[in-house]
Amino acid sequence: MSPQLFALLSDATLQTLLMVGVAGGLASLAGIPLGLFLALTGPGDLLPRPMLQRSVGLVVNAARSTPFIILVVAIVPLTRAITGTSIGTAAATVPLTLAAVPFIARVVEAAVREVDRGLVEAAQAMGASPGQIVAKVLLPEARAGILRGLTLAAVSLVGYSAMVGAVGGGGLGDLGIRYGYQRFMPEMMLAVVLILVVLVQLLQSGGEALARHLDKRTPIR
Amino acid sequence: MEAQSRGAPAIRLDQIRKSYAAKGKGVAVPALDGIDLTVAAGSVTAIVGPSGAGKSSLLRCVNLLERPDSGRVHLGDLELTGLAPPALRQARRSIGMIFQHFNLLANRTVAGNVALALELAGWETARIGPRVAELLDLVGLADKADRYPSQLSGGQKQRVGIARALAPNPGVLLCDEATSALDPETTRQILELLARINRDLGLTVLLVTHEMAVVRQVADRVVVLESGRIIEDGPVEQVFARPQQPTTRTFLVDETGAVLPAEMAARLVSAPVPGGSTIVRFTAAGPAAAQPLLGRAAAQAGVDAMLLAGRVQPLRDQPFAAFVVELTGSAAAVDHALAAMTAAGAQIEVLGHVAPALRAAV
Numbered sequence: 001m002s003p004q005l006f007a008l009l010s011d012a013t014l015q016t017l018l019m020v021g022v023a024g025g026l027a028s029l030a031g032i033p034l035g036l037f038l039a040l041t042g043p044g045d046l047l048p049r050p051m052l053q054r055s056v057g058l059v060v061n062a063a064r065s066t067p068f069i070i071l072v073v074a075i076v077p078l079t080r081a082i083t084g085t086s087i088g089t090a091a092a093t094v095p096l097t098l099a100a101v102p103f104i105a106r107v108v109e110a111a112v113r114e115v116d117r118g119l120v121e122a123a124q125a126m127g128a129s130p131g132q133i134v135a136k137v138l139l140p141e142a143r144a145g146i147l148r149g150l151t152l153a154a155v156s157l158v159g160y161s162a163m164v165g166a167v168g169g170g171g172l173g174d175l176g177i178r179y180g181y182q183r184f185m186p187e188m189m190l191a192v193v194l195i196l197v198v199l200v201q202l203l204q205s206g207g208e209a210l211a212r213h214l215d216k217r218t219p220i221r
Numbered sequence: 222m223e224a225q226s227r228g229a230p231a232i233r234l235d236q237i238r239k240s241y242a243a244k245g246k247g248v249a250v251p252a253l254d255g256i257d258l259t260v261a262a263g264s265v266t267a268i269v270g271p272s273g274a275g276k277s278s279l280l281r282c283v284n285l286l287e288r289p290d291s292g293r294v295h296l297g298d299l300e301l302t303g304l305a306p307p308a309l310r311q312a313r314r315s316i317g318m319i320f321q322h323f324n325l326l327a328n329r330t331v332a333g334n335v336a337l338a339l340e341l342a343g344w345e346t347a348r349i350g351p352r353v354a355e356l357l358d359l360v361g362l363a364d365k366a367d368r369y370p371s372q373l374s375g376g377q378k379q380r381v382g383i384a385r386a387l388a389p390n391p392g393v394l395l396c397d398e399a400t401s402a403l404d405p406e407t408t409r410q411i412l413e414l415l416a417r418i419n420r421d422l423g424l425t426v427l428l429v430t431h432e433m434a435v436v437r438q439v440a441d442r443v444v445v446l447e448s449g450r451i452i453e454d455g456p457v458e459q460v461f462a463r464p465q466q467p468t469t470r471t472f473l474v475d476e477t478g479a480v481l482p483a484e485m486a487a488r489l490v491s492a493p494v495p496g497g498s499t500i501v502r503f504t505a506a507g508p509a510a511a512q513p514l515l516g517r518a519a520a521q522a523g524v525d526a527m528l529l530a531g532r533v534q535p536l537r538d539q540p541f542a543a544f545v546v547e548l549t550g551s552a553a554a555v556d557h558a559l560a561a562m563t564a565a566g567a568q569i570e571v572l573g574h575v576a577p578a579l580r581a582a583v
Contacts, residue, residue, distance in 0.1 A: 122324035125284055126389075127313035128341045136337060140328050216369040217327040 005188065008175060013195055015089045016171040019164070020157045023093050027100030028150060034060070034101065035108025036134065046120065046130050060102040068160050071095050072167055092169030096160055100153050107149025111142040144215035151207025155200050162196065172196055230295070231262040231393055231425040237282055237292035239275075239449075252278045253289065254449035262392070265419050265426040267436040267457075269472060270446035276429040279446065280397050283427065284316045285309060296393065314342045317386030321398035323378040325370040331381050332357065332366040338388040356384040360414060376407035383414060387422075394418070396428035400435055412438045433476030437461070437536050445469045458506045461541060462568045477504070477543035479531040481572060489573030498549035500529070500572040501559065503542075509566030510542035518565065522558035524550030545572070 038060070040046050041053040066074070072095040076086045079094040115138050123137045139146075165173025172192050180189025237256040240249035252275045260266050268276050281287040282294060285301055294301045301312055325334050335353045344352070357363045360380040370378055379399060386394055396415070400408040416439045419426050430436065436443050436457060443460045445453040445468060452466045461477070464470045474480050479502050481489075489500060505514060510533060519526035531544030548555050559569050 116324070118320060118322055118324040119326060121286055122318070122320060123337075123341065125286055125313060125316070125318040125395075126338045126341045126385075127310040129307075129310060132341055136340065137326065141326055143328065214328070216329075216371060218371055 005179075008179070009172075009188075009191055009195065012170070012172045012175040012192070013199075016158065016161050016173075016196075016199070019089055019093050019096055019161045019169075019171055020154060023096035023100055023161075024150070024154050024157055026093075026097045027104050027153065030097075031101045031104025031153075032108050032146070034105035036112060036138075038105060038109040039112035039138075040130075040134070046133060060105055063098070063102040064106070068095070068099050068163055069167075071099055072164060072169075087168035087170075089170035092161065092164035092167075092171070096157055096164065099160060100157055103156065104150065104153050107152060108142075108146050111145030111149055112138050114145055115141045144211045144217075147207060147211040147214060151204060151211070154203050154207070158196060158200055158203065229262045229297075230259045231264075231297060232258070232260040232283055232427065233293075233295040234258040234279075234282070235293040235295070237279070237289045237294070239278055239282065239287065239289045251449050253282065256292070256449070256451060258444065258451065258454075260425060260427055262425050263419070263423045264442060265416070265428070265440050266442045266444060267440035268427070268429045268444045268446055269431065269433065269436055271468065271472075272431060274446040275449040276431075276446050277397055280395050280427065280429045283393075283395055284313050284318060286318075314389045315391045316393045316395060317389075317391040318395040318397065319379065319382040319386050319399045321401050323370070323375075323382045323402075325378055325381055325385075327370055330367050330369055331362060331373070334370070334381055335384045335388050338385045342389040344389075352388060353384075356388055359387070359418075360384045374407070375403050376410060379403065379407075379411050380414065383411075383418070387418065387424075391424070393425045393427065396426065396430075398429055398431070401430070401432070405434075408432075408435070409438065415439055433472055437476060437534070437541070439537075441537070445472070457537060458539070458541070461536060461543075462504045462506045473543075477531065477534075477541075479504070479543035479545050481545050482529060485529065485575065488575050490575070491573055493552055493574045494576040497574055497576045498525075498547050499555050499574050500545065500547055502531075502545045502570045502572055503562060503567045504544075505542045505565075505567040506536060507539045507541075507566075510540040512565065514562050514565040514567055515544070515546060518558045518561035519548070521561055522550065522554045524548045524554045524558045526558075542567075547575075 038053060038057060041049040043050045075095055075098065079091050080086050082094055083090045085091050119137050119141060120133055123133045128136070161169070161171050162173030162176070165171055165175070165177050168174065172195060176189050176192035179185045180192060234256055237253050238251065239253040240251040242249055256279060268279060270276050278287055282289050285294065289302070292302070296312060296316065299312055301309060304312060326337065329337065332353050335356055336349050339349045339352060354363070357366055360383055362377060362380050362384065365373065365377065370381065373381070400411050403411060412435060415426060418424050428435070428440070440457050442455065443457050444451055445466065447468050453460060453464065453469045460469060461473060464473050481500065485500070493499065503515070515526055525548070527547045529545040529547055531542070533540050533542040535541070548558055563569055
């Protein structure tokens, strides 16, 4: 493989990492609080606001059911307003973030709901306020589950980031489409796929290792 | 709460009512049906009853984990039911609670779990460490401070639960089936610890259990609950010796072992049979149980006494005897023997009579 092609690959890999990192980070900032909100405000939960919770849940579901490629096109005006352009790595980060927020919200909600209700009761019996219950019981006990959910989100983002290549988003997907497919360079396509496979493997095993380290529920060692 | 003197009411429940909506139907099922209960400071009170009687609901009403539909809950002079949430949280710090399934945080160490109670109560960080060490010492887990709950046995987990509950110096300890997930030997050790805490710290203990063995080992007073009402209430010795309600009796018979063998129960008749014998259940508590009252009474009255079932076991450091016996002799002699046993302090319950031929067949 020529040095030029190698440079293309390494640039594209960095772009993909940047898109996944920035979109994942921003989406976590919004998605974790949103997931907590969903887990705390349902009927019979710690701070019940059933009507509001249902409405937010509906929006989250609607966002999740919109196909990603449609979302990318549908929010072009928003993307342009934020980044000044609708093509390239920065522009692709906007729909990636928006798609990841509801996903992360649901996995965080699931992880928080997994925490034994008895722990919440024990904390209440000790005079804990709802804020203390969240900070000292729910989040620490759900941390391994949340981390596994975030790993899942990051892996999905790698896939989605390849999809934004189809609409000029930059990154490995873009490279694969333009060189591997449109210019008939199967070796480029293969290299792109291999890098994506390795990336996903690293994310998954790294996330799982960290989650295991944080999870003290069952003694493994 | 620390200022409470022994015997003053630590907890007072007035007319507590609570009902739950029945599944599938709109009707509310009463779980607690007008409970009045006063618990003296420094006492160990056991709430017992069949499952579904409302025991746990009642206990959880004390710290308002469950809010009664009506009625008042007092802790000392404080009416908990009238408090706003922040004041209630403050008050809950003087009520410790332990649970059947321990409810420890899996991601905190033993020391971290005990520290949690103090963090929640707003203790300064510098004071938390020494207090945690003190409590782990009290429950005998000083060497396990850095372990995680998943590395502990059930009994050790409950010790952590006790240390956590006691950390902020509560005046009251609520135990919700605290030994029901433990084996008998571990149960005995945990109950010993609770008794020691009650004795040494003057803590008021209110516990819920379905095991009469727990009552026998630690409680001063037993409250029997059935269908959301208190059906019997009194000192443990009194309730064990003279249970008034059939539910209490059923509960006790399993624990005391004074059960009439089934094949003999089938042959019982209510009227005396000439030449037959009389079947009697007797109980005796304290000094009365420490003397050979059956043997003496039988010898004195000239009747034959045969033990059918029962045993002597400790009831709060005192012997407690419960037996089913068969007395054979003339009606007058049997009456004489029973009178002698009553005079010696035994409680007598005549179960019935059996005919001689049938007796031989047993």
